[in-house]
Amino acid sequence: MNTRTTSRSPRMRRRRLAVTAAALALAVIVAFAVQQSLSVAFADAARPGTLPVPTDRPAEGGTAGTGTGSVITPSEADGVIRDGDQPTVFDVDRVAVGNLDPALLAALQRAASDAEGDGVTFRVNSGWRTPALQERMLQDAIVQYGSEAEARRWVATAETSEHVTGDAVDLGPLPALDWLTQRGWRYGLCQIYANETWHYELRPDAVDEGCPEMLADPTVDPRTKR
Structure with missing residues (x-):
């Protein structure tokens, strides 16, 4: 028996596991940083004059929730959640939470109750949205990323967004995401996109x-092409 090789094997395995864990942690941190960047941009959209009004349709006559026109000053009634004021999944008086699909909301609340026992709190960064707000977010993302193709990797259209139908939720902070990565499947809660x-x-x-295998981003989701 080669004792030298045998003695090194566990050490090498531990080293490989440590490198893998570090890489996964870095990926989560980078993805969360992207989310925070998007959250800030969309929160800015709720303050008049901070971002340009979309030019693909006239501002006149556009109202929140109609799917036509554009939201000049989005409000909580449209599903806006401002940075620093994220509700929990139990704050159903906030329309971004209360208008989520009942089955999704129930699963979130079950998971959140169990997570609280581990000292982890779920915060909703974005939930249900009106079609008009979704369109505004897409137009703002185009401005931010410089092209519609890149923006669509992060924001779906009003016609295809699962947020508009109340079937998707964006959660945080990092401890909550880590908790869900390990246990979300037990509640039927799955991360859908590898980049989100x-x-x-x-x-x-x-x-x-x-959970099913994750898609790279929304642009390869068959639902965004319907």
């Missing part, structure tokens, strides 16, 4: 089968 660690949807089959 905060975006969760309900997949009831995950309780028995585990």
